[in-house]
Amino acid sequence: MNKKIVLLGSGELGKEFVIAAQRIGQTVIAVDSYENAPAMQVADGFEVINMLDGAELDRIIAKHNPDFIVPEIEAIRTERFYDYEKQGITVVPSAKAANFTMNRKAIRDLAAKDLGLRTAKYQYATTAEELKSSVAAVGIPCVVKPLMSSSGKGQSTIKSEEDIEKAWKYAVEGSRGDVVEVIVEAFVNFHSEITLLTVTQNNNPTLFCAPIGHRQERGDYQESWQPAKVSDADLAEAQDMAKKVTEALGGAGLFGVEFFLTNEGVYFSELSPRPHDTGMVTLAGTQNFNEFELHLRAILSLPIAEITLERNGASAVILASENSTNPTFSGIEDIAGLPKTDFRLFGKPTSRPYRRMGVVLNYDNLDSPIEEIVERAKKIATLVKVNS
Numbered sequence: 001m002n003k004k005i006v007l008l009g010s011g012e013l014g015k016e017f018v019i020a021a022q023r024i025g026q027t028v029i030a031v032d033s034y035e036n037a038p039a040m041q042v043a044d045g046f047e048v049i050n051m052l053d054g055a056e057l058d059r060i061i062a063k064h065n066p067d068f069i070v071p072e073i074e075a076i077r078t079e080r081f082y083d084y085e086k087q088g089i090t091v092v093p094s095a096k097a098a099n100f101t102m103n104r105k106a107i108r109d110l111a112a113k114d115l116g117l118r119t120a121k122y123q124y125a126t127t128a129e130e131l132k133s134s135v136a137a138v139g140i141p142c143v144v145k146p147l148m149s150s151s152g153k154g155q156s157t158i159k160s161e162e163d164i165e166k167a168w169k170y171a172v173e174g175s176r177g178d179v180v181e182v183i184v185e186a187f188v189n190f191h192s193e194i195t196l197l198t199v200t201q202n203n204n205p206t207l208f209c210a211p212i213g214h215r216q217e218r219g220d221y222q223e224s225w226q227p228a229k230v231s232d233a234d235l236a237e238a239q240d241m242a243k244k245v246t247e248a249l250g251g252a253g254l255f256g257v258e259f260f261l262t263n264e265g266v267y268f269s270e271l272s273p274r275p276h277d278t279g280m281v282t283l284a285g286t287q288n289f290n291e292f293e294l295h296l297r298a299i300l301s302l303p304i305a306e307i308t309l310e311r312n313g314a315s316a317v318i319l320a321s322e323n324s325t326n327p328t329f330s331g332i333e334d335i336a337g338l339p340k341t342d343f344r345l346f347g348k349p350t351s352r353p354y355r356r357m358g359v360v361l362n363y364d365n366l367d368s369p370i371e372e373i374v375e376r377a378k379k380i381a382t383l384v385k386v387n388s
Helices: 012-023 054-064 078-086 095-101 104-114 128-138 161-174 232-249 277-284 291-299 332-336 370-381
Strands: 004-008 027-032 045-048 068-071 122-125 142-146 156-158 182-186 192-201 204-208 212-217 220-226 253-262 265-272 312-319 328-330 341-345 356-364 385-387
Touching: 004 012, 004 054, 012 027, 012 277, 012 291, 027 054, 045 054, 054 078, 068 078, 078 095, 095 104, 095 232, 104 122, 104 182, 104 232, 104 265, 122 128, 128 142, 128 161, 128 182, 142 161, 156 161, 192 232, 192 277, 192 291, 204 232, 212 277, 220 277, 220 370, 232 253, 232 265, 253 291, 277 291, 277 312, 277 341, 277 356, 312 370, 332 341, 356 370
Parallel strands: 004 027, 004 068, 027 045
Antiparallel strands: 122 182, 142 156, 142 182, 192 204, 192 212, 192 253, 212 220, 220 312, 253 265, 312 356, 328 385, 341 356
């Protein structure tokens, strides 16, 4: 059962997906906008194109004639996916899912208006002036995000009216694609936030991984841990919400569904139709299958009997602090011999301040306090330095 997969986006998540695919004999062509992207280093072939160029995207799909198209990033001419589905190519999880979730407006309106899920109060803005009125409508403090972005790019918090103009400029600079529009969200007073990895299967039940907790800075995750401490009531509500929204989007694969946990209940936040960065904690062996293996198996319609929690674990990111065209690492020897510790270096050919270059993993048995595992992961990550 060898299938050809075109992977659109070739970062660290794509790299782990390629590794999972090749372990069970699949062929992957990795596509990105620059050469030597992480997934290209382990794929069967690669292409370098601007994925916002519909003609170039058509050319690559026609050239390789894949069985599956697997998007890994947002900046893709996703409306072309509907035509690829008509050609008999499976878009993962579906053309609808990719289109809706690559744009915060579509997925938020689906969740809040069509499905009636609890979300933060929100408005949209296409100009700096509209942003001012939107902020007035939702109230201060509030969060501003580009409709198309990832890893926190362009995201900021408005704490006073003086922040509005700066937030608009930052959002436009951080936006991916050619959509100049932002979402303005009222600040949710949450006590924690989680990612619920949700696996939809063809002709088999939807499955959920144990909830993953995470901490963010600059809109990007810094540590994640599994399992997160969630009440039975909140977990049931989150699972119900995740099931509703993934069923509405259709298709098979792994979704990363993000929620805020508050004293008033669970709020739907965002959704990614693919493995999630916070889910890299599953590389610590916390589950019987990591998130990349689950995504692949669901795509290939390989039945997944169950997802079991095997041990507690945490991930902590390794960030660059400088620009470099030839980044190197020091401190690897210091962490390699530590007990119950692992790491991944992504192989990104360049670095810039705050760019995620690797991740440290720490784990222990199911009885071990998760807080201690998180603290160990954070400390271990500080021992690795990215050098220019």
